[in-house]
Amino acid sequence: MALKKINLVFFNHRLFMESLKEYPNSWIDDKRVNLFFAGELKYPSKPFLNVYAELILAEKGAHPLRDRVIMELDESLKKKRLEDRKLNYDIKNIVENDEYIKIDKSVSEYFNQYKDKTITVIAGGETIQSYIDNPIKSDCLIAVSTAVNPLIKGGIVPEFVIAIDGHDNMVDHFKVISNKDILKDSIFVYSPTIPHKMLQSWPGLRCIFKTNDSVFNRVQSTLKLKKLYCSGTVTHCAVDLAVKLGAKEVRLVGADFGYPSGYTHAENSAARKKANFKTRVTNYNGQEIMSRPALIAFMRDLEIYISLNKNVVFRSFSKESAKIDGVSLMI
Known part of the structure; x- marks a missing residue:
């Protein structure tokens, strides 16, 4: 031809x-x-x-x-990693969490409760410390589980906490919190793929969702669950939750998609460790910061999501974070 x-x-x-x-x-x-x-x-x-x-x-x-x-x-390798995760964690956790799946509220019950409001999404990156030191008021805070302890130590209590990952050390995100009762009025938004002990240790309200992962097609009890967008990271779910809550503006804090100061997570996070990667990504200062291919892939997928939600304004809190297409800098 x-x-x-x-x-x-x-x-x-x-x-x-x-x-x-x-x-x-x-x-x-x-x-x-x-x-x-x-x-x-x-x-x-x-x-x-x-x-x-x-x-x-x-x-x-x-x-x-x-x-x-x-x-x-990298798509074939990504599929293999996802399949390994399903076999090692996800299916087991879904089965163990069956009692919660049956009784907990759907995340959809909270949709549009913050119509035309400003919502701050707090991811686990190290730049959240700048926000903790100088918080900017918004109508609602959504925090990923790795960010909860640093926030509480800084006197900040989120309205929503969200988690999706199934590996056992996820429980550590809550273990390090000295006074869990401070979260009794916060809502835990979770995928049933998380460890059972994580649900047992939560002191407050709960609601449940699933992602578009095919693992949910294998378990009858999850078929009717409502979805939040996810392409590999809980940050995606947190952003989609903010949009579905009705936000007109979503502010991103700690969505670094890199390691500006050389650490994987914020100070006081149970997941914090020294980063050592060769990949680089550009931040809002025009400087290159350390990253890794998976984080950059998550960022590019978030950019696609943002491009499909043009009625929402997206802004980033830190100029040290990776520059996300479609997200302007707040300060």
């Missing part, structure tokens, strides 16, 4: 110009060839072939497309 069209995408202007000098370039005048700089495109077309050196040497403006190409290349 004769070639009708081919799209050629380069990721580095200087590398592209040098290659034109060194190699035959008559192809550039072929009308079947469409030439693009990666910064002009948001998503890779399929099918595609890539030169890995181009991805490694991509300039800043090409990083969004570079990241999405890497995500596509």
Whole structure:
């Protein structure tokens, strides 16, 4: 079959110009060839072939497309990791949590209760300490479970706490809280994939949801649960909850998608440890900060979600956090 069209995408202007000098370039005048700089495109077309050196040497403006190409290349590994997680944690936890699945409220009972309000979503990144030191008032706080202890130590109690992960050390997020009674009026929004002990240790109200993960198709008791968006991180669920609660503005705190100061989580978080990764992502200062491929993939998926919710304003609290397309800086 004769070639009708081919799209050629380069990721580095200087590398592209040098290659034109060194190699035959008559192809550039072929009308079947469409030439693009990666910064002009948001998503890779399929099918595609890539030169890995181009991805490694991509300039800043090409990083969004570079990241999405890497995500596509990593898709098979991602599927294997998800399947391993289902076998090791998720199905077991869902079965153990059956009593809660039967009696707890649906997350949908809270939808639109904050219509046209401002909601702050607090993820687990290390920049939440700046927020704790100088909090900005909003109508509602949603915190992921890793952020709860740092917030409480700073005198901040969220209206909602959210968790999805099934590994056993999730219980530590609540174990380190010295006075759990302070959370008795907070609502725990959870996926039944979390450890049973985590539910047992919660002192307050609860409501339940599921994600679009296929694991929920295997367990009859979860079929009617309402969904929150998730593409690998609880931060996605927290943002979707804010939107479904009716927010007109969603403020992101600790959604760093990188390690600005070299630590994985905020101070006083049970999950905090030293980070050591080679991947880099650009922050709101235009500086490169340490990250890892999974975090960047989560950020790119969040960007897609944000692009589909144009009626909501998204803002980021810290200029040290990774720059998210569609999210403006608050301060």
